[in-house]
Amino acid sequence: MEKFQTLTSTYIPLPIENVDTDQIIPARFLKATDKNGFGDNLFADWRYNKDGSPKADFVLNNPTYKGEILVAGKNFGSGSSREHAAWAVAGYGFKVVVSSFFADIFKNNALNNGVLPVVVSPEFLAKLFAEVTADPQATITVDLQNQTVTNNKSQQTESFEINPYKKECLLNGLDDIDYLLSKKDLIEQYEKNR
Amino acid sequence: MSTDSQKPSTGKTLFDKIWDAHTVSTVENGPTQLYIDRHFCHEVTSPQAFAGLRARGLKVFRPDRTTMTADHNTPTINQDQPVNDPISRNQLDTFDKNAKEFNMPFYYPLGNKKNGVVHIIGPENGFTHPGMTIVCGDSHTSTHGAFGAIAFGIGTSEVEMVLATQCILQTRAKTMRINFTGKLQDGVVAKDLALYMISQLTTGGATGYFVEYAGEAIRNMSMEERMTVCNLSIEMGARGGMIAPDEITFSYVYRREFAPKGEEWDKQLAYWKTLKSDEDAVFDKEYTFDASQIPPMITYGTNPGMGMGITDSIPTLEATDEAGRISFQKSLDYMGFQPGEKLEGKSIDYVFLGSCTNGRIEDFRTFANYVKGKKKADNVTAWLVPGSWMVEKQIREEGLYDILTEAGFALRQPGCSACLAMNDDKVPAGKYAVSTSNRNFEGRQGPGARTILAGPLVAAAAAITGKITKP
Numbered sequence: 001m002e003k004f005q006t007l008t009s010t011y012i013p014l015p016i017e018n019v020d021t022d023q024i025i026p027a028r029f030l031k032a033t034d035k036n037g038f039g040d041n042l043f044a045d046w047r048y049n050k051d052g053s054p055k056a057d058f059v060l061n062n063p064t065y066k067g068e069i070l071v072a073g074k075n076f077g078s079g080s081s082r083e084h085a086a087w088a089v090a091g092y093g094f095k096v097v098v099s100s101f102f103a104d105i106f107k108n109n110a111l112n113n114g115v116l117p118v119v120v121s122p123e124f125l126a127k128l129f130a131e132v133t134a135d136p137q138a139t140i141t142v143d144l145q146n147q148t149v150t151n152n153k154s155q156q157t158e159s160f161e162i163n164p165y166k167k168e169c170l171l172n173g174l175d176d177i178d179y180l181l182s183k184k185d186l187i188e189q190y191e192k193n194r
Numbered sequence: 195m196s197t198d199s200q201k202p203s204t205g206k207t208l209f210d211k212i213w214d215a216h217t218v219s220t221v222e223n224g225p226t227q228l229y230i231d232r233h234f235c236h237e238v239t240s241p242q243a244f245a246g247l248r249a250r251g252l253k254v255f256r257p258d259r260t261t262m263t264a265d266h267n268t269p270t271i272n273q274d275q276p277v278n279d280p281i282s283r284n285q286l287d288t289f290d291k292n293a294k295e296f297n298m299p300f301y302y303p304l305g306n307k308k309n310g311v312v313h314i315i316g317p318e319n320g321f322t323h324p325g326m327t328i329v330c331g332d333s334h335t336s337t338h339g340a341f342g343a344i345a346f347g348i349g350t351s352e353v354e355m356v357l358a359t360q361c362i363l364q365t366r367a368k369t370m371r372i373n374f375t376g377k378l379q380d381g382v383v384a385k386d387l388a389l390y391m392i393s394q395l396t397t398g399g400a401t402g403y404f405v406e407y408a409g410e411a412i413r414n415m416s417m418e419e420r421m422t423v424c425n426l427s428i429e430m431g432a433r434g435g436m437i438a439p440d441e442i443t444f445s446y447v448y449r450r451e452f453a454p455k456g457e458e459w460d461k462q463l464a465y466w467k468t469l470k471s472d473e474d475a476v477f478d479k480e481y482t483f484d485a486s487q488i489p490p491m492i493t494y495g496t497n498p499g500m501g502m503g504i505t506d507s508i509p510t511l512e513a514t515d516e517a518g519r520i521s522f523q524k525s526l527d528y529m530g531f532q533p534g535e536k537l538e539g540k541s542i543d544y545v546f547l548g549s550c551t552n553g554r555i556e557d558f559r560t561f562a563n564y565v566k567g568k569k570k571a572d573n574v575t576a577w578l579v580p581g582s583w584m585v586e587k588q589i590r591e592e593g594l595y596d597i598l599t600e601a602g603f604a605l606r607q608p609g610c611s612a613c614l615a616m617n618d619d620k621v622p623a624g625k626y627a628v629s630t631s632n633r634n635f636e637g638r639q640g641p642g643a644r645t646i647l648a649g650p651l652v653a654a655a656a657a658i659t660g661k662i663t664k665p
C-alpha cells in the first residue's frame with residue numbers, strides 16, 4: 001500500500017446523497033479476478049451512455065473539474081460490501097473522498113486500499129460545493145498527521161477523526177494482513193484455550 | 195421513540211458477550227483482533243483474496259472453517275451446461291481452482307446438492323450456530339445474526355485476512371436495540387416489518403451500530419422470518435443484526451448436518467442458553483415500535499429507506515427535507531413516479547421471488563398459498579428462484595411445484611439471480627419489477643430497471659393481478 005501524508009488538490013464535486021456501491025461500480029463489472037481496471041467503470045451508469053459514449057452532463061466527463069479528491073453528498077458508499085467500489089475509486093486516481101457521512105463497510109474498504117475517507121460537517125461540505133461551482137480551480141488540503149482538512153479558498157479548517165491504528169497504517173503504507181500474520185502465536189493460543 | 199443513554203452499566207449485551215468471547219487481542223489505540231468461527235465464501239469477492247495468499251506464499255490457515263458456494267454469478271437455467279458468458283465462466287473456474295489448490299473441504303460448486311445462495315445454505319446445513327462470529331464478503335451476512343451470532347459483511351482484503359489467519363481487525367460497534375411490541379396483523383410478514391423499520395430509521399440510521407431485535411413480534415417469528423429481518427439490517431447501515439437464541443433457534447439447528455452432535459450438543463446448548471442481554475445491560479441507542487401498526491409495505495424510490503404502506507402516497511417534495519430534495523427528485527425521476535402519487539393499482543412487468551431475503555421454503559409456501567387456484571397475469575414475467583437446491587427439493591416434495599405450475603408459474607434453478615443481476619436475469623430498462631430481494635438501487639436489477647421491494651405476499655398479489663395490489 002502507498003503511504004499517505006498530505007495532499008493539496010483541486011476536487012471533483014458529486015453533490016448527491018446516498019451514493020451506493022451499485023452506482024460506484026455496477027454488479028455486472030464484478031466479474032474480474034484481479035483488482036485492476038475498475039477505475040474505468042467508476043460510476044459507469046452515470047458516466048456512459050448505452051453505446052459506451054460519455055454522458056456530457058456527468059461531472060467526471062466535464063474537463064473543468066479535475067483532481068485527486070472526490071467530494072460527495074451524505075452517506076457515501078452505502079449498500080454492498082464489494083471492495084470493488086474502493087478499487088474503482090482508487091483506480092480512477094482518487095486518494096481522498098470527502099463527505100459528511102460514510103457507510104461503514106466502504107470506509108473500511110477504502111482505508112484498506114490507501115484511500116482516505118474524510119468526514120466534514122454538513123456546512124463545510126455545502127461550502128465546498130458552492131466554492132467549486134464558482135471556481136473549479138478551488139483546492140482542498142488534507143493533512144493526515146494533523147488530521148485537518150482545509151478549504152483553501154475560504155481558509156476554513158476542520159479537524160477530522162481517524163482511528164489511530166489506521167492512521168499509522170496509512171502514514172507508513174502498512175496493511176492489516178502484515179499485522180495479523182505477526183500475531184499467529186496469539187491465534188493458536190486462543191484456539192487452544194477456548 | 196428513541197432514547198440515548200450514557201449511563202454506565204454492569205450488565206452485558208448479547209453483542210458484548212459474543213464479542214468478548216472472540217477477542218484474541220486489542221491493538222493499542224486501535225481495533226480488536228477478532229477470531230472468526232465461520233467464514234462463508236463465494237466466487238465474486240474471493241478471487242483477489244486467494245490471489246493475495248498466493249502472492250504472499252501463504253496457505254489457508256483453517257480450511258475447515260470456510261464454506262464455499264458459487265451463487266452470485268451463476269445462471270438459473272441449464273446449470274448442467276457450460277456457462278455461456280466467458281468472463282463469468284472464468285470467475286467460476288477460478289473459484290474451482292482456488293478451492294482445489296487450497297484444499298477447501300466444504301466446497302459446493304454449481305450442480306452440487308448443497309449449492310445455493312450463501313446465506314441460505316449456511317443455516318440449512320447447520321454451519322450457522324448461536325454464539326458464533328461469522329463473516330462473508332457479502333453485506334447480507336447479517337442474515338446469520340438471527341441465530342444469536344455476530345455476523346457481518348466484509349471486503350475482499352478482509353476475506354484474505356480471514357483465510358490467512360482466521361482473524362480480522364474490527365473496531366467495536368456501538369449497540370442498538372429495536373423492540374417490536376405487539377403482534378403483526380394478518381397479511382403482514384417479516385419483510386414488511388423490516389421495510390417499515392428502515393423507512394423509519396433511514397438507510398444510514400443505524401450506521402456504526404450492531405442491532406439486537408427484541409420484543410413480542412420478534413419472539414413469535416420462525417427462524418426463517420428472523421433471518422429475513424436480520425438480513426435487512428445492513429439496509430439501514432447497521433454492521434449487523436441479531437436475535438437472542440431461544441427454543442425456536444435450538445430446534446432449528448438440532449440435527450442439521452453440521453450441527454454439534456451428542457455430548458457436544460449438550461455442552462453447546464448449555465452455553466447457548468446463556469446468550470442473551472443481561473437485564474441491566476444498557477444499549478447506546480434504543481427504539482420501540484408497535485408491530486400491530488405495521489401495514490404491508492412497498493418501496494417507491496431507489497433506496498430501501500424509501501418505503502411506505504402499500505395504500506399510502508409517495509411523500510410530496512415539501513414533506514422531504516431540503517438538503518435531500520435533489521436526491522429525492524432524482525430518485526423519483528428514475529422510477530417514473532411523481533411526488534404525492536399513489537402506487538396501488540399501478541401496472542408492473544416483472545415479479546422476482548427469491549434471494550437471501552425471501553428465497554426460503556416459507557416464502558415459497560406463502561407465495562404458493564396465495565396463488566393457489568388463481569392464474570398469473572399475462573403482462574407479468576415471473577422469476578421464481580429458490581435459494582438453494584434443498585429449498586427446491588422441498589418445493590417439489592410439499593406439492594408447491596404443482597400449485598405454482600397450475601397457476602402458470604415456472605421454477606428456475608437456485609442462485610442470487612435478479613437480486614443483483616450479474617447473470618442473465620436482468621429486468622429491462624424502464625420496466626417495473628416487484629421484487630422480494632433487498633435493494634432497489636438504480637440499476638441493481640439491470641441497467642435502467644425499476645425495482646419495487648416487497649414481501650412474498652405482495653409479490654404474489656402483483657403476479658396475479660399484474661398491478662400493485664394489497665394482498
Ligand code: SF4
Nearest residue numbers: 334549550610613614
Ligand atoms: S441473494 Fe443478493 S444479497 Fe443475497 S447473497 Fe446473493 S447477491 Fe447478496
